[in-house]
Amino acid sequence: MTGMGETKRMGLATGRSVIVLMIAVFGLVGCSKEEGATPIGRGARAITPSGQTPSSAGISLNGWVIADASHQDLFQHSLSGFVEASMDSAYLGYVSAQATGGTGVFLGGSVELQAGLLNPSNTTQVNIKTDSKLLVTIYDEFTGRPDSTGATVSPISTYLTTASGYVQGNRAYLKFSDSYGMIELDGTFNANVFEGTFSYDNNRRFDGAGQGAEGVLGTFQVPTCQFFRCQ
Numbered sequence: 001m002t003g004m005g006e007t008k009r010m011g012l013a014t015g016r017s018v019i020v021l022m023i024a025v026f027g028l029v030g031c032s033k034e035e036g037a038t039p040i041g042r043g044a045r046a047i048t049p050s051g052q053t054p055s056s057a058g059i060s061l062n063g064w065v066i067a068d069a070s071h072q073d074l075f076q077h078s079l080s081g082f083v084e085a086s087m088d089s090a091y092l093g094y095v096s097a098q099a100t101g102g103t104g105v106f107l108g109g110s111v112e113l114q115a116g117l118l119n120p121s122n123t124t125q126v127n128i129k130t131d132s133k134l135l136v137t138i139y140d141e142f143t144g145r146p147d148s149t150g151a152t153v154s155p156i157s158t159y160l161t162t163a164s165g166y167v168q169g170n171r172a173y174l175k176f177s178d179s180y181g182m183i184e185l186d187g188t189f190n191a192n193v194f195e196g197t198f199s200y201d202n203n204r205r206f207d208g209a210g211q212g213a214e215g216v217l218g219t220f221q222v223p224t225c226q227f228f229r230c231q
Contacts, residue, residue, distance in 0.1 A: 058110060059135040059159075063222025065105040065198045067097040079105065081213030083138070083156060085180040085202040092156070093141035097218065103141055107198075107220060109134045109227045111174065113167060118228040120189070125168040132163035134176040134183060158183070167228075172196075180204060181212055185220060194228065195221040 067075040075097035080089035096103045111132040116122075138156040145153050160176035160183065172194065174185040181203045187196015198220040202212030224230065 059108045059133060060226065061106040061108045061135065061137055062226050063107045063109075063220060064099045065107060065136075065218045065220045066099055067218035069098050072097045075218060078215045078217050079138070081215055082200050082202070082217060084205050084213055086158075087156070087206050091142075092138070093143075095138060095140045103139050103143070105136065105138050105217065107134065107136045107222060109222070110229075111163070111227055112229045118167065118189075118224070118230045120170040120191075123169050125166050127166045128163055128174060130163055131161060132174070132176070134158075134160045134163070134174075134185075136183065172228075187220070189224045189228070192224060193221055194224045195219060 076095060079095055080092055083089055083092050094103060095105060099105065109132070112129045114127045114129055116126065136158045140156070142153045143155045147153050160178050162178060163174060163176050165172065165174035170188050170190065172185070172187060172189060176183045176185075182201050184199040184201075185196060186199070187194060189195070196219070198217045199215065200217065201214040204212045
């Protein structure tokens with residue numbers, strides 16, 4: 001992918017319909033990585049300089065990032081690299097590559113074009129607005145459990161509000177970034193679904209030791225007009 005080094009590619013699931021997520025029912029727990037483990041030091045890239053939260057910005061988690069079930073180990077490894085920008089990945093629990101069993105990687109966004117509304121019949125390249133937003137939230141096996149203080153463990157969120165990229169015809173290339181690194185979404189869309197490849201490239205590790213990780217996490221899928229401004 002443009003601007004990124006060599007990455008490992010995974011077989012990706014296809015043919016999925018538009019997702020309707022019911023985050024409120026995430027009481028289920030997937031296969032445990034470490035029974036009884038207490039997550040600590042979980043970082044979050046979800047606060048804007050103004051203190052605005054993703055919910056107040058109108059971002060909904062109505063999409064997901066998945067990989068083929070046969071690549072669960074590779075998915076978990078790539079996800080560990082992704083979160084290491086802001087936390088010790090030792091405190092990341094099991095996350096299903098198929099977003100099942102109450103765990104998964106979910107996303108939402110608010111993307112507008114510099115000129116006009118999203119129009120697949122327009123073959124001219126149109127840049128997106130630089131303040132477009134992306135929210136990625138990881139629900140792992142620890143999410144919703146009490147920690148050692150009795151507080152409920154929150155999901156791990158990345159909220160990015162600096163963007164670049166373009167739309168041309170039915171293709172979109174989007175890059176969201178902050179001081180920790182960047183996320184790239186490269187795919188195509190129709191009236192119902194925007195889908196493609198989710199990649200990341202971190203600028204740093206949480207502890208400052210070594211180079212930040214990069215890789216392809218999987219295939220993203222999100223409702224087109226709940227991600228882009230269509231009207």
